[in-house]
Amino acid sequence: MTRILVGALALTALAWTGAAEAKGCIxxxxxxxxxxxxxxxxxxxxxxxxxxxxxxxxxxxxxQDNEAAGQAQPAGR
Incomplete structure (x- = not known):
């Protein structure tokens, strides 16, 4: 019973992730x-x-990557 519950939770967690988040999840x-x-x-x-x-x-x-990219751009552009 526990294995079924854990398996269902794992599948739910995997299905919940979007394509953009799949890299970290996998x-x-x-x-x-x-x-x-x-x-x-x-x-x-x-x-x-x-x-x-x-x-x-x-x-x-x-x-962090987005913040670093935002800081690299000159102000006013």
């Missing part, structure tokens, strides 16, 4: 899935958590 899910598997056979739970962390990091990096 990388995080792979790392989290492997770590979860070796930490006690909780690969799906690790993948779902990794997806969330990966999305957060990708969004944070995108914000």
């Amino acid at each position: 990388k995080g899910a792979v790392v989290g899935g492997v770590a979860g598997h070796y930490a006690g056979h909780h690969g799906l739970l690790g993948a779902a958590a990794g997806c969330a962390v990966g999305r957060h990091r990708a969004n944070k990096q995108a914000r």
Whole structure:
């Protein structure tokens, strides 16, 4: 029962992400899935958590990139 619930949550998390956020989710899910598997056979739970962390990091990096690009442009243009 627990595996079904965790699997459903992981699929929901993956389906919830948009195409722009897929990069961080996929990388995080792979790392989290492997770590979860070796930490006690909780690969799906690790993948779902990794997806969330990966999305957060990708969004944070995108914000920083946008801020840096905004500062590089001269004022008044």
